[in-house]
Amino acid sequence: MLRQNPSNMNSKRSISLLTQSLLELMKSRSYKSITVSELSKHAGVVRNTFYAHFTTLEDVLVYHLFDLFAQKIQLGKTEHFHEEINLVKLYFELCWENQAFLSHLAQSDGLYLLNKMEGQFGLLEIEGLIYENCEIDGITQVYANTVYANVLSAIVKKWIDRGMKETPEELSAIFKELIK
Numbered sequence: 001m002l003r004q005n006p007s008n009m010n011s012k013r014s015i016s017l018l019t020q021s022l023l024e025l026m027k028s029r030s031y032k033s034i035t036v037s038e039l040s041k042h043a044g045v046v047r048n049t050f051y052a053h054f055t056t057l058e059d060v061l062v063y064h065l066f067d068l069f070a071q072k073i074q075l076g077k078t079e080h081f082h083e084e085i086n087l088v089k090l091y092f093e094l095c096w097e098n099q100a101f102l103s104h105l106a107q108s109d110g111l112y113l114l115n116k117m118e119g120q121f122g123l124l125e126i127e128g129l130i131y132e133n134c135e136i137d138g139i140t141q142v143y144a145n146t147v148y149a150n151v152l153s154a155i156v157k158k159w160i161d162r163g164m165k166e167t168p169e170e171l172s173a174i175f176k177e178l179i180k
Contacts, residue, residue: 015053015063017043022060023101030108031057061105062116068094069117088152088175092168095156099164106160114153151178 021043025034034057040047054060072094073087095102105111155171155178166174 011053014043014045014049017045018050018053019060019064019067022057023064026104026108030104031061031110032108058110058113058116061110061113065113065117068098086172089168089172091152092156092171092175095159095171096164096168102156102160103164106157111153111157111160114156115149117149117153148179151175 018039022031022034022039025031025039025042036047036050036057039057039060040050043050054063069091072090076090102111105113152175155174159166159171
C-alpha cells in the first residue's frame with residue numbers, strides 16, 4: 001500500500017504512472033520478474049520516486065486493488081444513492097470486471113495480495129456497511145476485517161480455480177452462506 005497519502009498533483013501523477021506502467025509490463029510477464037528500476041524507467045520516474053510512495057511491487061498491486069474497490073464503492077453509492085449498497089456484491093462485481101488481471105495474479109502466485117485488503121477496509125469508511133447487520137463490538141471488529149478479507153479472497157481463489165463460472169450474485173450468496 002502507499003507509504004503516505006499523496007498530498008499534491010505530482011505525487012498522484014507519479015503513483016498513477018507507476019501503477020499503469022506495472023500493469024502494462026505485466027501484460028507480457030509476471031510481476032515477480034519486474035524490477036523496481038525497470039518499472040521506474042518505464043514510468044519515466046526515478047527509483048526514489050517509487051520508494052517515496054511504495055516499499056515493494058506488491059504494494060503497487062495492493063494499491064491498485066484498493067483503488068479499484070474504492071472507485072467501485074463510490075460508483076455504487078452514486079448509482080444507488082436511494083438504496084443500500086451491497087458491499088460484498090460490489091467486491092465480486094469488481095472481480096468479474098477484472099478477470100484478466102486476477103488470472104494473471106493467479107498465474108504469478110499473487111492472489112495472496114487479495115488478503116492484504118483487510119488493512120484497507122478502514123480507509124474505505126465502510127465499517128457501517130460491513131457490520132450493519134451484525135452485533136459486533138470493538139475488538140471483534142478488528143478480527144472481523146481479517147475474517148471477511150480471508151473469506152472473500154478464498155472465494156475468489158476457488159472461483160478462479162473453477163474457471164470463473166459463477167456470477168457476482170452467486171458468489172455473494174456463497175459468502176453470505178459461509179458467514180452465517
